[in-house]
Amino acid sequence: MEEGDLQREILCIMYFGKFGGRFVPETLLPALEELERAFYKAKKSRKFISLWKYYLREYAGRPTPLYFAENASRVLGLKLYIKREDLLHTGAHKINNTIGQCLLAKMILKKRRIIAETGAGQHGVATATACALLGLNCVVYMGQKDVRRQEINVLRMRLLGAEVIPVSSGSQTLKDAINEALRDWITNVDTTHYVIGSVVGPHPFPQMVSFFQSIIGEEAKMQILKAEGRYPDFVVACVGGGSNAMGIFKAFCKNRNVKLIGVEAAGDGKTHSASLTYGMPGVFHGTKTYLIQDEDGQVLPPHSIAPGLDYPAVGPEHSFFNDEGIASYYAVDDNSAIEGFEFLARTEGIIPALEPAHAMSWIIKNSKELKNKIVVLNLSGRGDKDMYIYREYVGNFKSQV
Amino acid sequence: MKICSYFTCGFPDLESSLKIMSELLEFSDYLEIGIPFTDPIADGPTIQFSSFKALENGFKVDQTFKVAENLSKSGKKILIMTYYNIIFRNKEKFLQNAKDSGVWGIVVPDLLPGEDLDFEELMSKLNLKTVFFVAPNTKKTRIKFIDKHTTGFIYYITVKGITGERERLPDELKQKIKSVKAVAKKEVFAGFGISKKEHIKELENIADGVIIGSAIIRKVIESNNINSAISNIRQFMRELTQ
Numbered sequence: 001m002e003e004g005d006l007q008r009e010i011l012c013i014m015y016f017g018k019f020g021g022r023f024v025p026e027t028l029l030p031a032l033e034e035l036e037r038a039f040y041k042a043k044k045s046r047k048f049i050s051l052w053k054y055y056l057r058e059y060a061g062r063p064t065p066l067y068f069a070e071n072a073s074r075v076l077g078l079k080l081y082i083k084r085e086d087l088l089h090t091g092a093h094k095i096n097n098t099i100g101q102c103l104l105a106k107m108i109l110k111k112r113r114i115i116a117e118t119g120a121g122q123h124g125v126a127t128a129t130a131c132a133l134l135g136l137n138c139v140v141y142m143g144q145k146d147v148r149r150q151e152i153n154v155l156r157m158r159l160l161g162a163e164v165i166p167v168s169s170g171s172q173t174l175k176d177a178i179n180e181a182l183r184d185w186i187t188n189v190d191t192t193h194y195v196i197g198s199v200v201g202p203h204p205f206p207q208m209v210s211f212f213q214s215i216i217g218e219e220a221k222m223q224i225l226k227a228e229g230r231y232p233d234f235v236v237a238c239v240g241g242g243s244n245a246m247g248i249f250k251a252f253c254k255n256r257n258v259k260l261i262g263v264e265a266a267g268d269g270k271t272h273s274a275s276l277t278y279g280m281p282g283v284f285h286g287t288k289t290y291l292i293q294d295e296d297g298q299v300l301p302p303h304s305i306a307p308g309l310d311y312p313a314v315g316p317e318h319s320f321f322n323d324e325g326i327a328s329y330y331a332v333d334d335n336s337a338i339e340g341f342e343f344l345a346r347t348e349g350i351i352p353a354l355e356p357a358h359a360m361s362w363i364i365k366n367s368k369e370l371k372n373k374i375v376v377l378n379l380s381g382r383g384d385k386d387m388y389i390y391r392e393y394v395g396n397f398k399s400q401v
Numbered sequence: 402m403k404i405c406s407y408f409t410c411g412f413p414d415l416e417s418s419l420k421i422m423s424e425l426l427e428f429s430d431y432l433e434i435g436i437p438f439t440d441p442i443a444d445g446p447t448i449q450f451s452s453f454k455a456l457e458n459g460f461k462v463d464q465t466f467k468v469a470e471n472l473s474k475s476g477k478k479i480l481i482m483t484y485y486n487i488i489f490r491n492k493e494k495f496l497q498n499a500k501d502s503g504v505w506g507i508v509v510p511d512l513l514p515g516e517d518l519d520f521e522e523l524m525s526k527l528n529l530k531t532v533f534f535v536a537p538n539t540k541k542t543r544i545k546f547i548d549k550h551t552t553g554f555i556y557y558i559t560v561k562g563i564t565g566e567r568e569r570l571p572d573e574l575k576q577k578i579k580s581v582k583a584v585a586k587k588e589v590f591a592g593f594g595i596s597k598k599e600h601i602k603e604l605e606n607i608a609d610g611v612i613i614g615s616a617i618i619r620k621v622i623e624s625n626n627i628n629s630a631i632s633n634i635r636q637f638m639r640e641l642t643q
Contacts, residue, residue, distance in 0.1 A: 011516070024511055026558065027558060029543075030538045170440065170453065183563050186443065186561065189538065190538070288489075291486070296487065297438075
């Protein structure tokens, strides 16, 4: 085999079609290769998998219910099932991944220093929690603006024993927190594992995070088959980086009769976070994927009322799913997300996080086309964290009226 | 010992950056023009600051080529340094513009050799030189691979970390560079953290060249105006290269 051919073959493993890859400084390559080996080893290790599943079951509260939302179904004229990731420990699906990666760092990589980025604080809290559980040192990078907006989550992380480092460079938000975490990793690569919070970043992160989240879809598939005796017509999830969506899509993507719907944040009409809907392919945070950027390739600041969707790019596998038509992606704006938020609270007594409220809103908007269909909504997190934003939104709205 | 200096295009503004780079050319064999990017993950606070300032002041990528055209008249080797998204956005046009403005080579800190073979083919078609990196933790077998993909020089990263000045260079640096040189056919330049005369002396007869960036930019940050920036740079470079 020619050297060029071999190189092309290696690239195939790291890419989803033309998306993905490893766009990182040379210094990180040994760590990514080490991580790739460790991940493949972990996946095959019965000991690792059973310990990970043990913690998910006994500590985090898996399996989560697939709840038939009777009231919402009646109102919308369809059959709505809700995958209750909001009931997990720390209040969101993030813990599936952080326990997985922290366990991998401890058992296989033998690294005891964990770093993570966080936007609103959910992934930071989930990482700090896993580190407290497993006795690891935890450093969380968080944009200065987010530190101010999310005081309580900063306090939670500190209470859990993590060090929170505010990032004051660039736009002082999630993307800059990732930049700074990457810089830390480049500097402390021998001793440190970087727990990325979504299906983004260089290979093997998108594959690995997708693996740890795919437990959502595996459960949901069994549960819907038990409840309905067949596959659903639609699976709907919100997409920021896209870990909860990939987590539930993976189990259904081979069945062409199941329509997979990813819902992005269309923001406030001026700025948005809908990289698949409005972005262009680019290279960002180590991967080739759809990106919100200007004509020069400079990254534009994203916006969404849901802090967890406030990211200018998206996981490379979603870019692949988008281009191949494996899943369809739509964007829903801030106001509509609030409607989804209030709808679920009032019809079902479930306050969703603002992120999956986007997915709920898409279902409401399309309820005519979805009539009598079986729809699974991935409710990736609970909304307690968003009460400040909701209060501000309601306040602004009232002052306008 | 060859000197390669780095400066951020558009910092503090376009015109000043051209003046500063023209000055730097007097003391350099190679000049790297840095194109600012919103998310420079391999850069420390100094180069980050200069990049964000340039972008705030309305820097556009196309301006780089005018600057390059101007500087390449000197006959010295001009390189462009930027993150991959800036190139990827309009790959063919970007590389053609670089070639047309007399650029010799392109440095991309977040592009590994072999990751984008299409880029490397285009580079070779245009006779633009690739500069790939070797880090302190790069395996020996990989150095050969990097050397094969490199058509310009190898950029040896002196420390595991990001760009920025350091008080001392690592003790094992000389040995490390020797071991890279033993394997690689291309020239090896050392960069990251080089900011003092002692650093350059230390690497004399070991590395083929050194790359200086953050230390130069700091001189500009510390100056009150463009004239004092230029005289500070002149003094600094003179001391460094004497």
